[in-house]
Amino acid sequence: MPVAVTLSSLQEIAASNQWAAIMPELLLAGLAVLVLGFELVVPKTYRALIPAIAISGLAIILLGVGIHFHTTFLNDDTFDHLLHHSDGGQFMRVFFLLTAILVCLLATVTLERQPVPKAEFYHLVIVITAALMLLAQSNHFVMFFVALETVTVGFYILVSYFRTSAASLEGGLKYLILSALSSAILLFGIVLLYGVAGNRALPGATADAMNFGALRGFLAANPDNFLANVGAVLVLAGVAFKIGAVPFQFWIPDVYQGAPTPVTAFLAVGSKAAGFAVLLILALDVFRPLQAVLVPVLSVMAVATILFGNLAALTQNNVKRLMGLSGVSHAGYLLVGVIAAYREPLAVGAVYFYLLAYLLASFAVFAVMAHVSGSDDADQDLEHYANLARERPFLGTVLAIGLGSLAGIPPLAGFMGKLLIFIFAFKAGLYGLLTAAVVGVVISIYYYFGWIRAAFFPFRRATGLAASEPPRPVITRVGFPVAAAMVLLAAGSVILGFYQGPLGVWLVSR
């Protein structure tokens, strides 16, 4: 190929590099560098400002994304089709920025108790957030994989951030190995797809099989191709690892328990939501021609996930493990929404709404957990919550609202989320899935209310055992910004249950 031609084609490609389209991600990168640089340059006495810089930076970017929600790039591809900008992607951008702000707020509570450097934590959270946002907008497997690995590598560090804690290190190691395994599987799936789509002997073969649009064209022409199907399910296996669907959920309890509480929350909300954002793109769009295989796969996965998650959560005594396993069951309900979206396209909005309700409720609960846990972040048992509502009514109330919303108790937001998903599942005729989901909800009420009961009543233990139990950790005082955030989270959970307003309309009737 002559140099001039290459150059001109490169120029052509470069012409589609609309840097303004990824302005939020660029700003995040700048913010990440700023946080690190601040620590290097500024004297130690000012380091306390780092969280404030990170949080206010994130808030400003969130504001910017909010103002420019309807950008000119909507429904357009940029960077030579590496990225596709949709309003779903915009929603996920807002979602991840919100997540990042809340994670940073929790970090101000938890990191204080540990002898660890602070600035790197915020730096990593910001980098991961940028990667999550790109992931949710990717339109190309190379972009997809790079963003995904950026997220994953960031999490390796964050999970084992408490280097002095054995549990944290163990969690980090487990996450590293299992995540690498899942990435390998994912990559193998991508390779299979790339290989088979490039086969000139097949109709619709394409040289650009990494591109989602081109790949969909190929799959539409070959819906029964075995290799293509294997490739697709292996890619989904990789995504299932992120969202924690059975049988790829095994890493969750150990990693959630070991990770610092803000990181657990980040994994539970951010990483899971990213998995669903990707799943919505892949399962509903790119792999749509493979429905015949994917719908049964996802259905079996959803039922197993709902039942397994709830059953396993039933016997947990460590609240981080409990949140992890109950999060598995939430992934199951969300999968039901994704499956329903094959027949009822509006179900996508229900999935988004559920994610938002899940964010509000989860962070409300994690915020309480961050205050109740002591210096050993992995050791957070139900017993530590005994009588919490009496001693700290604020924490008790927020906890009850958060858990009630997670359990789907009307009139909280979590109830509306479940209701919307169930309605679409019903409309789509997924009665079997619906039954499993309802059974799962019933089981979940047991352990969620077990936790609420623990918080609202004194803990009763058999006499004689009392002395052998270590005393429970001292509950941290709730500072102003975190308290305000908790009030907003709880209020949001209540208000979204009563009134979905324009947000609900936008989500469910796009």
Added chain:
Amino acid sequence: MSPAQLASLVLLIPLISAAVIALFLRRQGALASYLSVAAAAGIAVASAMLIFGGQRNFPASVEWLRFGGFAVSFGFKFDDLAALMLFVVSFVGFFIHVFSLGYMRDDAAKARFFGGLSVFMFSMCGIVLADNLFMIFVFWELVGFSSYLLIGHWYERQSAADAAKKAYIVNRVGDFGFLLGIVMCYWLNHTVNLTELAARAPAGGLVFSRAIPLLLFCGAVGKSAQMPLHVWLPDAMEGPTPVSALIHAATMVAAGIYMLCRIQVLMVPQALTVIMWVGTITALYAAVCAIVQSDIKKVLAYSTLSQLGYMVAAFGLGAVLSRSPDGYTGFVSGTLYDGPAFLISAGAAAAMFHLTTHAFFKALLFLGSGSIIHACHHEQDIFKMGGLAKRMPWTFLTFTVGVFAIIGLPFFAGFFSKDAILFLARQNNIVVFWVLVFTAVLTAVYMTRLWRITFFGEARSESAAHAHESGATMVIPLVVLAVGAALSGYGFFYDHLLGGAFKGVLSLVPEPEGPAHWMMIAVGTGAMFVGASFALGYYRPAAVDRLQAAVPVVFGALVAIKESFDRLYGYYVAKVQQRLAVLLDVIDQVLIAGWIVRGGTTVVGYLGMGARLLYSGKLYAYAFWILIGVVILWGFAAGGF
């Protein structure tokens, strides 16, 4: 202030009072009692401004809930009928509040009592002002709740706790019918708004059904303690006496009659006949029972039942006879239309008239009995009293006015209102007429018996001997109510003196003319004299009931009649309901709780343990699980599943 605001104020004042007492004043009994009395005074002032302000049927309605096409609104319908009822509730209610100050002075749970009174005033005013059946039902349940609260005020006593429970349960039976009636009314007419129903009736826009008025009447049967749901009212006397006066004589039990008057447009002749007979039988039955009672409050309770029976009978009777410009004319639908304004029928007017006079004299009698009970250290047996006329002159005088009023001594309130009812019966149904006349005889008998045994002769117990007149907070209400009991009957002649505030009701009270007039006076007065002179001649102020001593067979038979219903219900509860409950309990314990719930829990618990076992913490195990998952997915892709 606009009338709608005034009406809201009438509702808000007691609600605020109840809330403040419940939240802040539970331990400050004295403060709570002052607040509650002040609230009652506030209600009286606000409702007086509303009643005599001349504004009627002003629009005041807001939508509260909407379910699809069904909107529940919250609004006021204020006509002359509501004005009259509100007058009774606020005026009598206020003086009973004042009386309670003295009566409950030494009670340990004074705050709870006065809080309960405020809740009651709120709910009762809600019933009076409500403009739709659904709202009436809401407040209907609230008065039931406050009645429960106040009957059971001395809940440490098993009998009081039981009586409160009984009142609540029996009322639930009637309320269920009431609710069905509301549902049916909505189903057939697509509205439960009273104004709309009334507006549509003249144009023939209403769907009539026998079931609607009869189901709604079920509510009145429960609340106004008509047969066969009358059993709760005598037991309700376990509550403090001011409660008996306010709730179980003057206002709440009369709410059933008021509600009937509100839903008149829905009445059909067959339903009215049923209502007439229920009222007549209740009047007679309760009067019979009253004769053998020895507890002063129980006598008054049965007398209340009997008088409520009069009112219900009057309502049922009045349908056929209404007054029009040309004199009396027969009606089929039981309603009289006068231009665009809907007017109530003669029967409803007579019932409301008797309700008003009864509210005065029965509240007076109950408060008088309260004064006696207070003076006699909670002695309620009339055969252990005696000689109280000298020791409690004010109570004696006012009580005597009350007795005169209830037995229908000419020129006292009951004379006018009872005659109106008897006249209606005379015109309409001769059997009912004679039953009611006989009931009037019995009324004179049991009231004169009570009066004579309580106040005359020698003191027959230590406590009666040391009784002395009650304090001013108790005597003043007695005097005011005695004036009312003496004069309220004239409201019907001189309602223009009240600014014609109740014209829409009182001008329709049937009134005999010419020879019929004298005939009615003769029959009414005759019945009264026969009964009173028999009682004066027969009963002596002694330690035992003369009837019981002399003719035990008759006395025993009367007691058996009185207890027949309680026995029947007791039998039903013990033998039928209880056995069914035991059976259901066994099913629940074994099948539902045992197998399904506990079995299910055990299975789920084991599954959970199993799931937990998978989490060995071993990394390679996790990796294997993931690989197994990949193999399964591969199988799916290969079409293996």
